[in-house]
Amino acid sequence: MSSGYFSNEENPTRHNLQSRGLLGAGWRPLSRQFDLDFLLHLASKDPWELTQKTLDFASDIADTLGRNQYAWWANILNIFSENMRYELDEFWDYITPTPPVPDHRYGDVLSVDTPVNQLVSRNSIPIDYVLTRLQEITVFNVLDLLGNPELITQYYMERIFYFPVNRFVNWERLEIIGTAFAYWSQQQVWLQIDHLGRGQRRYTIIAKNITPLINKATYNLAVMLSGYQSRVGQIHSQFPIRTFPVDIQSFTDTVQQAILDQNQLAVLVSGEPGTGKTAWTQAVAKEILMPLGFVIFILDHDAVENFVPPNYLERICIIINEADNLAQNRASTAAQSSNKTEHILSLLDGTLYQSVVDESGIQHRQKLVVLMTCNTTERLDPAILRKGRIDLMSEFTHLYV
Template sequence: MSFDYFRSNEGTPTNNNRQSLLASGWRPFHRELDWGFLWQLLYSDTRELSQKGLNLASTVADTLGRTNYAWWANLLNIVSDNTRYEVDKFWSYITPDPLSPDHRYKDVLTTETPIVQFVSRSSIPIDYVLNRLQEITVLRVLKLLERPDIITQYYSERDFYFPVERFVNWERLDVINTVYAYWSKYDIWLQIDPYDRGRRQYTLMATNITPLINKATYDLAIMLSGYQSRVGKVHSQFPIRTFPTDIQDFTDLVQQAVLNQNQLAVVVHGEPGTGKTAWTQAVAKEILVPLGYVIFILDHDAIANFVPPTYLERICIVINEADNLAQNRASEVAQYNNKTEHILSLLDGTLYQSVIDDSGIQIKQRLVILMTCNTTERLDPAMLRKGRVDLMYEFVQRFV
């Protein structure tokens, strides 16, 4: 049992947009009578239901009881705009609204798409790459979710739905106003808001979206640099088994520590050419990526401005030439930058855990930091205190 109607607005922009929705496959949503919902309404809101029913009956009675019109004119007036509006308002009250997200869905991940990069001589494109990573994550999650159970859109005081069997992809979906989609299997909502020039904002809302994010970000690596930044995959030229035996033994210790600890910091040092950077790449590819870690490779320009994304559960940060970044603060060179303090805060986690944001996704992160340096003599002593760096090893053999 259902009730719905169209208003006549031929030639108006609103009607043109509505016709565009209909032409692209959207269909008017007919509110269905739910006896369970009506019974609950009668039980919990009897007074309001009675009042609205009386108001509707009064409107219909006034229409039918006009003495200055013929009886057939009064019947025709039943379907006038005013009467239909009152009937529709009452029908909307006694029938359940289309499904929509509520306060239960506290895991929120949002991205604008496509991401726009603002180029400036004085800026490092860190924000652009991190935004690009977030866009990739959201779009990959949507790909994993596949076809939703429902797709709805509210426009011009009407609810529309898109037949899910006709759904192809989100880019081809006509979005004029806010669109909602729902996957009952995962209890996840998608909200799409249109912007100008074809841009959109996608917002995922869920009770627990972390498992899907972990799948979506598998095998990702991000290089953040003042020269070039990109999102891709870790490349390792030398497998771990090609390193000297002592380094392979140290790698086994690192792997065990990764499995046992939520946070791990490793420093490897040695002369140039001993394979320190190649080792971090091999560890990232062979040990950390299979465990679901997202790899961030930071240079000296990026380290001072990097904040780990809170929606990622497992993060590995690779810092090469740490002795040029986390220098002893007693030296004159270290007085002119804050990179030492920033690396210390990454090791401690204090900079990001001191204030908890109520919005978005807040999870207990697992963090691995791999640092290389030519010598530990220039490192700030605070870095080497117990509790900050867990494992340290010197590379002594030339590695080709």
């Protein structure tokens, strides 16, 4: 598998040095173990092939021992020659089970190339960089949850090595030259690590059902996508819900019930500056959505145009502040210079990202909550307020902040 990553024209001496480097890093050659059940399985399923290979191997030994032109002791020494060792290895590999490898029939796969490096200007951080960082954090959080694997192997130069699990410290310190695999049988999870060169690796988690692990790995994660200040962290709320006016608390109860009942929910709150709209969205995210396993995305003007909800996340909350400056009436001159309004509409409809369901069904299970704030609904595009797009609306009138 991994031989495709290395040119056949490379110096074999270099490969030998790298192989010895693996041994120095703690890896050991993996010897295939004899398994009587596996041999009986071969005998019952393909007796002719087993008989033929056994006779061929016996014939090779007989030919080696029966050479008339050499002394008897030379024939015995030839049993240990490289050619006979090759014949023995080939026969042994046939009658013993192969080391376990990932089951690629598993539909849930999460992959990331690390470390995540991208040129960042002083004015902005590209949105794909931040989302890839989130994916990298998710992958390593999943690996932390899994703990030490039961088996770690590496395939390099047509040889299989294993790393003693009791000596495992962390993935970053594990020497990888070819392709490495790790396995957790109880969770039915595989990890594949590919060496990409120049300090880069690709970590791929392959699981029968990865969703519960991702939900735990992304608990309390929040992403702010706002130019140079974009970051992945935890949601912060300065004011608890119980400190808001009674009418807002009552509206919050309605929102909470709708979150529990609906797979997709859009909420719009309006009001003059200082009425606590932004603080309320943060409080809802912290006290209601985060405990339910939602990953929070706070989008600014630029991020709204390019944001695509990650399909490996089961529950997503999108917070869009000052929506009246983003989803402006498309009849106005200001709104005609961008497609922010159309993109927000597609998020509210779900038509752009949920119209095609992949085989894993992740999109089908995804829950989406959109919380929007605006100073006035008068500047919003009428399509935003059309029935079926905004589920709940409230006007905040109490000066709160």
